[in-house]
Amino acid sequence: MASSLKGVRVLEMAQIMAGPTCGLLLADLGAEVIKIEKTPGGDDTRNFLPPDVNGVSAAYLMMNRNKKGIALNLKDKEGIEIFKTMVKNSDVVLENFRKGTLEKLGIGYDVISKINPKIILCEISGYGRTGPYADKGGFDLVAQGMSGLMSITGEDKNKPPMKVGAPLTDITAGLLAASGILAALIHRDKTGEGQKVDTSLYEAGIVHTYWQSAIAGATGISPGPLGSAHPLTAPYQAFKTKDKWITVGASNQNTWLMLLKAINREDLNDNEKFSSNASRKKNLNELVEILNDELIKKRSEEWLKIFDENGLPCGPINSITDMFKDPQTIEREMIIEVNNKKAGTSKAIGMPIKFSKSKTEKSKGAPDLGEHTRAIMQNFGYKDEQIDEFYNLSLIHISEPTRQAEISYAVFCL
Numbered sequence: 001m002a003s004s005l006k007g008v009r010v011l012e013m014a015q016i017m018a019g020p021t022c023g024l025l026l027a028d029l030g031a032e033v034i035k036i037e038k039t040p041g042g043d044d045t046r047n048f049l050p051p052d053v054n055g056v057s058a059a060y061l062m063m064n065r066n067k068k069g070i071a072l073n074l075k076d077k078e079g080i081e082i083f084k085t086m087v088k089n090s091d092v093v094l095e096n097f098r099k100g101t102l103e104k105l106g107i108g109y110d111v112i113s114k115i116n117p118k119i120i121l122c123e124i125s126g127y128g129r130t131g132p133y134a135d136k137g138g139f140d141l142v143a144q145g146m147s148g149l150m151s152i153t154g155e156d157k158n159k160p161p162m163k164v165g166a167p168l169t170d171i172t173a174g175l176l177a178a179s180g181i182l183a184a185l186i187h188r189d190k191t192g193e194g195q196k197v198d199t200s201l202y203e204a205g206i207v208h209t210y211w212q213s214a215i216a217g218a219t220g221i222s223p224g225p226l227g228s229a230h231p232l233t234a235p236y237q238a239f240k241t242k243d244k245w246i247t248v249g250a251s252n253q254n255t256w257l258m259l260l261k262a263i264n265r266e267d268l269n270d271n272e273k274f275s276s277n278a279s280r281k282k283n284l285n286e287l288v289e290i291l292n293d294e295l296i297k298k299r300s301e302e303w304l305k306i307f308d309e310n311g312l313p314c315g316p317i318n319s320i321t322d323m324f325k326d327p328q329t330i331e332r333e334m335i336i337e338v339n340n341k342k343a344g345t346s347k348a349i350g351m352p353i354k355f356s357k358s359k360t361e362k363s364k365g366a367p368d369l370g371e372h373t374r375a376i377m378q379n380f381g382y383k384d385e386q387i388d389e390f391y392n393l394s395l396i397h398i399s400e401p402t403r404q405a406e407i408s409y410a411v412f413c414l
Contacts, residue, residue, distance in 0.1 A: 003030020004358040008185065010092040011036055011083075012067065015043040017140070017167055018124045018201065019096040020063040021174025026092075026181065027066035028351040028360050034090075034376060035067040035367065036083070039397045042071060042369040056343035061366045065338050065348050069367025070376045071397030074105055079395045085380050087112045087119060092181055096124040099134050109196055120184045122197040124177050129198045138201045143169040147205025152212050154225040162225070172204035234280040235259070235291060238317060244300040248291075249313035253277065262310040263294045340365035341399075370397035 008031040012023040020035075020043070027033040037043050048059040073079040084107065087093065093112060095102060102108045109121045123129055126138015144150050144163045154162035180197035188194060206213075211231050215223045223231050230236035233251040250259040253276075260266045268274050268290070273283040280287055295303060300316060307314040318326065324335050324347070336350040343365070351360045373396050377387050390396045 002359060003361055004355070005029040005031035008032065008092065009090040010034065010094055010181075011086055011090050013093065013095040013097070014124065015096070016045055017063065017170035018173040018177070018204075019094055020045075021171050022094055022122070022124065022177040022181070023067060024063060024065065025175065025178045028353075028363070030359070030361050031092075033067045034086070034372075035064060035069045036074075036086075037069060037071045037369060037397075039071045039073045039370075039394065042397075046369070053340070053343040053346040056340060056346075058346065061338075061340055061343055061346045062348055064366035066361055066363050067367060068372040068376060069370060070373045071370035072373075073395050074107075076393075076395055077106075078390070078393070080106055082377070082382075082390070082395070083107060084112070084115055085382075087115050089380065090116070090119065091185070092120045092122060094122045094124075094177070094181075098137055099125060099129055113194060117194055118188055118192065119194045120181060120188065120197060121194075122177050122181050122184075123199075124173050125198075125200050127202045128200040133202070140167040140170045140201060143201035143205045147202055148209050148212065148222070149205050152209070152223060152225055152231075155227045157224045159225075168208065169201040169204040172207065173199055173201050176204055176207075229284065232281075233277055234284050235287060237288075239288075239291060239295045241295050241300040241303055242298055245317045246295075246300050246303060247315050247317065248307070251313075255312055256280070258310050258312040259307075262306050262312055263291070265290075265294060336363055338363050338365040341368055341371065368399040370399045373398045 005026060008026070010023060010026050010031050010033045012019060012033050012035045014020055014023065015037075023033045023035065035043075041047070043060060043064070045060040045063060046057050048057050051058045053061060072082060074083060087107075112119050112121065125134070126136055126143065127133035141163055144153075145161070147169065149168065150161045150163055153164055154160075176199045177197065180199060184195055184197050212223050215221070215231060226237075228238040228247070230251065235256075236249050236251045238245050238247050248259065250256045256277075257266075257269065260268055268287075272279060274280050274287055298306075304314055304316065316322070323329055329335055332354075333350045334352065336348050337345050338348050339345055346365070348363065350363070353360070374384075374387055377390075377396070378384070382390075387396070387398075391398055
């Protein structure tokens with residue numbers, strides 16, 4: 001079986017989270033993702049310490065597996081020329097700089113599209129390339145606040161604002177960018193045209209407000225935080241048992257009846273306060289109090305077994321390490337181990353999409369800074385003498401300046 005994106009070459013000029021998330025997914029789908037890192041220093045996540053794995057940033061290792069690495073000085077005109085050479089034989093340029101950065105470097109879309117009319121430029125920014133905030137830098141925390149996410153996250157309106165624990169807008173922007181790139185590749189296959197793809201952290205936050213935006217659009221009132229409860233259905237939230245917390249998803253009339261049967265309280269459905277979803281939402285506090293009184297009588301493990309037997313959606317509140325050990329995580333290969341030359345073995349999140357026909361790439365560890373510089377440049381037609389000269393002029397960084405780098409690259413490509 002062939003990988004879906006085999007033969008597609010992506011130049012990832014991105015760092016930290018949103019761009020590398022996009023590049024990671026494309027690499028897993030079979031694209032050749034060449035991570036272009038700045039010199040000196042490379043991707044800023046290399047300095048996100050602690051934690052580390054044998055001295056290498058765990059954050060960097062997590063986000064950059066399955067990629068090839070070249071370190072290039074784009075502040076020098078010769079470094080820019082090297083980049084332009086790479087653009088000639090690539091399909092996608094992925095970047096997350098501030099607006100105007102590529103233009104200042106002389107490699108904006110107007111330039112690279114002339115070098116390669118089929119090139120797709122994907123730009124991930126804080127707010128998008130148009131609009132009154134286009135020139136502003138963006139961060140996940142700020143995007144979560146401005147998109148409305150923080151207004152609906154937390155226990156109630158009287159508590160301090162709370163962000164979603166994960167960098168949700170960074171990750172989602174990366175996934176949106178990957179979707180946009182795939183659509184642009186299909187468009188190019190049909191028309192032969194390259195184009196720009198533009199998404200942002202701000203928009204990535206907004207798309208997570210579907211239910212709350214439906215409420216605000218219909219009523220003119222912004223819903224607030226509900227803890228773990230659902231804005232439209234009930235009961236659908238976390239409950240405390242005798243020993244731990246669990247989640248219970250009785251989100252429609254069928255699952256509501258399953259819950260009542262499981263806790264032996266079918267009488268509650270005869271109560272007008274709880275007989276419909278609308279009435280349950282209206283009387284949610286009273287309902288939660290009743291259910292808490294029932295669920296506190298047994299341990300989590302007992303309730304989860306009873307609920308599973310009754311077909312009711314439910315689950316434990318796992319820690320991250322609990323999730324690592326969950327048999328479903330293991331079966332679906334969502335936590336994998338990869339090898340890095342310096343770090344050795346480290347854990348990574350696996351490919352979240354499975355295919356019946358297409359192959360996904362066997363994962364390799366994140367590259368050291370400049371690990372594949374020599375071999376990548378050879379692949380773009382540069383001779384060893386030129387590469388050595390560029391290295392001596394500090395235009396490029398090579399993790400191993402000797403020809404040993406070629407051996408590493410050959411092993412990487414196996």
